[in-house]
Amino acid sequence: MTEFQTVIGLEFHAELKTKTKIFCSCPTTFAGEPNTHVCPVCLGLPGVLPVLNKRAVELAMKAGLALNCQISPFSKFDRKNYFYPDLPKAYQVTQYPLPICKSGYITVPDADGNEKNIRINRIHLEEDAGKLVHSGESITTSNYSLPDYNRAAVPLIEIVSEPDMASAEEAKAFGDKLKLILEYAGVSDVKMEQGSLRCDVNISLMPKGSDKLGTKVEIKNLNSFRAMHRAIQFEEDRQRRMIERGEKIVQETRTWDEGSGQTLSMRSKENDHDYRYFPEPDLVPTVITPEWIEAVRSELPELPDKREKRLKEECGLSYYDCAQIVATPALAFFFDEVAKIFDDKKTIANWLIGDVSRLINVAEKEYEQIPIAADDLAYLLEQAKSGAINNNSAKAVLEEMFASGKKPAEIISERGFAQISDSSALEEAVKAVIEANAKAAEDFRAGKQQAMGFLMGQVMKATKGQANPNLVKELLAKMLK
Numbered sequence: 001m002t003e004f005q006t007v008i009g010l011e012f013h014a015e016l017k018t019k020t021k022i023f024c025s026c027p028t029t030f031a032g033e034p035n036t037h038v039c040p041v042c043l044g045l046p047g048v049l050p051v052l053n054k055r056a057v058e059l060a061m062k063a064g065l066a067l068n069c070q071i072s073p074f075s076k077f078d079r080k081n082y083f084y085p086d087l088p089k090a091y092q093v094t095q096y097p098l099p100i101c102k103s104g105y106i107t108v109p110d111a112d113g114n115e116k117n118i119r120i121n122r123i124h125l126e127e128d129a130g131k132l133v134h135s136g137e138s139i140t141t142s143n144y145s146l147p148d149y150n151r152a153a154v155p156l157i158e159i160v161s162e163p164d165m166a167s168a169e170e171a172k173a174f175g176d177k178l179k180l181i182l183e184y185a186g187v188s189d190v191k192m193e194q195g196s197l198r199c200d201v202n203i204s205l206m207p208k209g210s211d212k213l214g215t216k217v218e219i220k221n222l223n224s225f226r227a228m229h230r231a232i233q234f235e236e237d238r239q240r241r242m243i244e245r246g247e248k249i250v251q252e253t254r255t256w257d258e259g260s261g262q263t264l265s266m267r268s269k270e271n272d273h274d275y276r277y278f279p280e281p282d283l284v285p286t287v288i289t290p291e292w293i294e295a296v297r298s299e300l301p302e303l304p305d306k307r308e309k310r311l312k313e314e315c316g317l318s319y320y321d322c323a324q325i326v327a328t329p330a331l332a333f334f335f336d337e338v339a340k341i342f343d344d345k346k347t348i349a350n351w352l353i354g355d356v357s358r359l360i361n362v363a364e365k366e367y368e369q370i371p372i373a374a375d376d377l378a379y380l381l382e383q384a385k386s387g388a389i390n391n392n393s394a395k396a397v398l399e400e401m402f403a404s405g406k407k408p409a410e411i412i413s414e415r416g417f418a419q420i421s422d423s424s425a426l427e428e429a430v431k432a433v434i435e436a437n438a439k440a441a442e443d444f445r446a447g448k449q450q451a452m453g454f455l456m457g458q459v460m461k462a463t464k465g466q467a468n469p470n471l472v473k474e475l476l477a478k479m480l481k
């Protein structure tokens, strides 16, 4: 039996986080009544001229730099011609032979856990189409559909990978990493459920060891990485069985049907020449200087791979802990803020992964809305570290900071959490406990170390948990001699 190798390439569309559309000043906001964010330019009315949004160019450059691409000093726009009711001009302004970014890569773990570079062929800048709102549940069960052009001409980047992925797992790892990098770079909202990040899969099978690629099939309508993973596995199976039966794979576009868990034929795959690309005559070429590239590069924050490595080195944290922080940009940025004030990074990390994350989950909030200030958390951790309050009190203070928004110092004083670290104040309590527990004191003197734990517990109880445990231990040892 022939063994097959899967070959996967991915295409991502990411909506750029600009305030206005790519060639006009209409807003890009997601919500809004249908056809209220439109003007003669994005509706393609006769006689209008587009003006390129500079910020869209910069965000595309940023994406390219974050994905290790070369930025083209000279790029231009082309018209891709096709008719569909969501495309008012009957052509899409995009980039064909001269895209803004070329030749990048992302590093992902392969099946053996080694690092593998997945190459990026190109990133091009283009405009989004509008949306069709169907009268029924889906396009096939609707009597009519209405076009909404609010999304028409929202700036997009299309990121095209090389066919370097060999499994659904690698494709998902690529998608997860790409999404995270774009999020760190601040290029896109990357919300798959809202359509600001969309993914198409190109997949083919070939006999293992062969260098001749099989016929590829494109899968669309994947609105989560889970769907992508399932669709790839389904398609691997379908194509393998067809080849084994001696059937020919048809080059086509298929759609993922989440309900039935299968891909369905949508249309035969069009070729590039079907679109009759030609240069967009209304826009001048985009010229990017090295100075401009450096200015954009300086806006980029530290990216995930580098950040994970630094956290591991600086905090002595496990791979798992670092990955957990880095996977959520808002948490990673918050970590940096706290670390500017409080220098025990391992403690910060433990609190962020532990209690802070737990409280955010309980409050059903997003990490972007952490309801406490970085300097307040730093203050609280400092109080716990110096022994001014004990660890349990610190946890209770954090909880109240989340609930009431009060400052930690205020909560500590209101609830009397300040630890008793004054030895003269504690001596009385220690003395009383020794007197009341003569048997345990005798045991300790006779060499039973466990008696110390019991006596400490009694002192903590007598002081309602506010005694500094280290000091109690010290006093007990001294007074039991």
Ligand SMILES: [Zn+2]
Binding pocket: 021, 024, 025, 026, 037, 038, 039, 040, 041, 042, 043
């Ligand atoms: Zn407009």
